[in-house]
Amino acid sequence: MSITVTTWSLEQTSPADLTPAAPPEDGRGIRIVRSAVPSPEFSRFLYTAVGGDIHWADRLDWPYARWQEVLERPGSETWVAYDRGTPAGYIELAAQDGGVVEISYFGLLPAFRGRRIGGHLLSEGTARAWDLAERWDGLPPTTRVWVHTCSKDGPHAVDNYRRRGFRIFDTAVEEEADAPTPGPWPGAHG
Template identity: 75%
Template sequence: MSITVTTWSLEQTSAADLRPAAEPAGDVRIVRAEVPSPEFSRFLYTAVGGDIRWTDRLGLTHAQWVETLDRPGVETWVAYEKGTPAGYVELQAQDEGAVEIVYFGLIPAFRGRRIGGHLLSFGTARAWDLGDRWPGRTPTKRVWLHTCSKDGPHAMDNYLRRGFTLCDTKVEDEPEVETPGPWPGARV
């Protein structure tokens, strides 16, 4: 069985495009995961993407996770609420001054609490200065991401509110895949 999936690519072409969200109430901190950890990154990936059918990294080996995370220009930033991981944003510097927000999202229990807008604002701001932080990189000229119709219902609105604009749309049929979330039965 297949499902029709719409994928939207969005971008900012100037740091001035960013419209930051207000910081959420409470004890929310955003911290860089400075030591590439496949185990921690896979936990974040499945905890955030399990209920919205993220599957592209599920088949990666440990070595492939290490290779992905340990490249220059890749950064993972984690939002914590009262010491508990709430979500993350993964950035990847690319050629010609582009930075992709490769993954962004919140663990379901933390959605709807204004953490997402704050985390996206923070991650986008970091993307804009990523070229300056990595030796030999071109200064950032474009920050981009993609989202799709499988993502959460507030994802697109959050991106647009932060100042991203639509630059491409694709519609494709994909096989319907059941993802277990962080453990079997987590989607129940």
């Protein structure tokens, strides 16, 4: 069985493109913190907890060493939103050649969706993409921030990016195998 998946690629080409979201009204307990120590265990937890019900599967078979390699690259950062000490979601940044920064992954755990945390996390994460070179010796200043999202990522994903000032620069439609994903553990979203 296959499903039709639309993928949108979006970008900002100036820090002035960013239109920040207001923090959630009930967000007194929301903190966004950089996970500065590369931890494959924690990153894999975030990946499966956020992506398990929306079919993220491209990293599921990665061995520990591959996770470590990606997390230790210069300009690789993970920023985590916490709600009163509990991880609510994350955004992963990856520096690329020529001052380009990709938002590799972004999302919220299911229990935290619909609470206006996503716009706030995307705003903060995008701002951190624009000032990435300030934290990494040898990286050029950011000239472009880009991301891709797809129709599997949820009904509000594209709109959230567009409200934050991202512009669509490419759209692709493909057929993909509809494969189950385990979530943080088998049966978690069943």
